[in-house]
Amino acid sequence: MGPRFFGYRDRVQDELVREGHQVECVDDRPSETVWFKSLAKISYHFTDRIILHYAEDLAERIAKEDYNMVLYLGGMSFCFTHRQFSLIRKSSNARFVAYLWDAFVNCKRFGQCRDLFDDIYSFEVKDCERYDLKLRPLFYSNTYRSIPLGSEGYFDYDACFIGSVHQYTKFKTVSSIVKELEAQGYRVFKYYFMPSRVAELWCKLTHRCYRGQVFQYESLNTTQVVEVYTRSKAVIDSPQNGQNGLTMRTLETLGARRKLITANEDVMHYDFAQYGDVLVWNSDSDGISGFMRSPYECPPESVLDSYSIKTFVQTLLGEAPPYRGYHNDDCCNETEDAS
Template identity: 25%
Template sequence: MIIGEALKNKNILFFSVQTFDLEKEIVNKLEEFGANVHYYDERPANNNFTKGIIRLKRSFYQNIIDKYYRNILNSISKTVIFDFLFVNKGEVVPAFFLEEFKILQPDCEFILYTWDSFNNNKYATTILKYFNRKLTFDPEDAVKYKINFRPLFYLDAYKDVKNEVFEYDTLFLGTAHSDRYKISSEIGQWCAKNNLKIFCYYYMQGRLVYLYKRIFDKTFKQFDYRKLSFKSLKLDDIVNLYRKSKVILDINHPNQKGLTMRTFEAIGARRKLITTNKEIAKFPFYNPTNIYIIERDNVLLDKAFFKTDYQDIENNVYDKLSMEGWLYNIFIDAEESFWNKCL
């Protein structure tokens, strides 16, 4: 890929919500390619109150959002000529900022990528018109809004996961939401009956978030509080768990069609995958030897799936699913003809 040549010495203004340090990994990779990255959290703050109020009652927080972006405009308007404005998700950045930044930086290319569905982040649809390049991980949103489809990626760290003696037959890591606990518990019971070992890690953003969900989200009445963790795993922790595990369990949000980050981490680590997302069968890396699709309302498993080894996928597809491949599609070539085959 020629991404290093294309991004060398380019100035990028990058907005992204903080998500398990993925934003830092993106910045590091862009800088590795020689880009000069100016990163800002898309939210004025990263605490649970800010996250919640933006989603539930944005208007109460709008003055703080506007002030935050006004300060950013004042701090960057006279210092750097930007080649790219890259917004990852588009949950917060206000229209006035995009309009005024375009006046200040008329030659800057505006790029939006979202790793959330528009059903969960409707605000992003109101600012689509400001961007030259628009990409989404959600295949249905790509068709509906006529924007480029590009799934997620795996980090370089997963390339270093080697096959070892496995401690766990199945691994589930994820934020606690929807029917994840119900499905993973059913699979855990199946594993116990079949002499297979499962490890589950359910992350919750905070105790107040849990209490709120416990009251207003009926699915949380099933969660065993003792199994929740309020500390997010670091990248090294996740990679080490992948190293010890033969099969990764992926339970996507029932309202999302896009493939999760777990899917691509499993591919990057060359691990087998059990998933609730039927969309995966449309992708060029789908292989029933590696990927087992389950019904979320009727979980049926086959012990034979755990007895076979992972089969490598084609190198060119493996490369496309890396972070480097993801950035290539965002900044250089969306490769519509390749990815549209998955829609």
Template identity: 30%
Template sequence: MESRLKNKKILFLCPLFFNYHKKLIKAMESMGAEVKFFDERPSNTVLSKALLRINPNFVKVQIKKYYEEMTMKIQDEKFDYIFICQAEATPKSFLRNVKNMNPQAKMVLMLWDSVANKVNTLEKLEFFDVVYSFDKKDCDKLGLTFRPLFFDEEYEQIAEENSLLVYDLFFVGTVHSDRYQILKKVKEQFEKNHSKVFYFLYIPTKLMYYQRKWLTDELKDSHISEFSFVGMPSDQLTAKLKQSKTVVDIQHPKQSGLTMRTIEMLGANKKMITTNADIENYDFYHPNNICIIDRNNVVVPAEFIQSPYVPVNEEVKERYSITYFVLDILGLTDEKEHHFYVEE
């Protein structure tokens, strides 16, 4: 696989979401590709991202200027692939132009959010040769191609290292929707068994904390001291994860696709507690490794807490690696569609 993209030029547009864009660039370049990268969004301020999600017309002028400048920068280049993640900000005029400038290029879109959260993306699907989504329900409804997310070598290394386990339960993430209430109930059940828990609950600002506490039930009975308003450095997160046996993942109520965290824990050989019942249909599911909880009636069986991790078949696991993900997205694997999902 090391040279499958040798001498191929890829135009890659992706939102700055943690460092996933850097990981994908590294994976493509390691296989020989020349990658030209642009942030898919014109700005990453909280206000700009909020306005973009509410209605792109609010930032229409900013988007137009940003993509016109991008077009100028790439007008003399020819690409083999145009690979875009999300296309939330990407205007139709840019997609039309880049397609005309690169008629031989394969245009690929990857959605790692549910269409319910990215409704303005639907009008752009016609410009792509193939549209992938991590959400099986969206694929079935809209005729998209199903493709779960990936883990990179960082998580493979965690799986290979025999670190001393310190924590029985681990969670690091942003608190939204009903996450806090579910996390609290899971924690209580582990602590009843004298288990050691590590939680890092992040909220962007203290103002946001007080708004949610006073105006909603999301943070009912919480205390501000439980939360951090500064993100955890990635090296600290990795160190804590290595020391943990079981990870909690609570997907957004509007999502049915498996989160990045879920796939990363597959790569790291970690047990998982999740609210996503659809995980039972995936080819790597094993009841020893994955406990599905009802977000309205949170129960973690004692036998799950005590059960050992059962290794996943390496051939199955490999298909979720970042290298395989890139090749799959670009149409360079021989696998059939929906090979991740086990349907009865």
């Protein structure tokens, strides 16, 4: 169960099937229409009658099957009240497991239902500490591991950025990285995605840094992203404002065995960062030239494998050891045990 956007749910389904499981996918809310999502952004209370009917329908469908697990993937799109999701939980003896890729504070309705899940995983370290969740970063798909390692003279671009930029703080950071790299003569591929022309207009009206930039309205598919990564020595990334968990782009970069330039300081606490292929951007251009000139040092296969979609799925199924690639002396003991 999860939202359709990003395609994460479908990738997990494909991996589960590859592992030999029978899987049924369902949306985590009754409608993906513009009117429903618009009302939901104001308050789910406006759509509770529709959500209740959807919960009753899901409960009936789940009751008819002998499922081993009900797996929820998502976050802020979780729309059920405790009473509504209780109907689903009571309909089956399956194990209920959740994975959150949004900050817990933004998942208000999910927070009300946390007692209805047997296990809850999150990509946010601070949420794991605060709410006693289990730490598990996202994953990279198998396609990224098939990218050739490459060497000097192989690449068309020194760095690339592909991603959504409608959040001001993220775009400000990404554009500053791009501008500094270009000012130093590096070749940068940039694909700034906007969800709509209206969103672009609003951004340009409210923030000067958007003006004069070219934006795209169609997201690139995995094949297109892989093609750009293949031709790039490094990948630029920045988390959303207030987010410390590793983005999907960070893990795709790891799987593709490319250097990473990121504004996420917390990335240095992850095991793969110790190999020197990560540069944390802090509005200071010092170190870029040395970082770009240095050869890529590939992490061990055991480290790469721990972030693969196969290990991700096996962790949620309880078939893999707990994730232990995060090391920070400031973390509380409970987080280390949970992770």
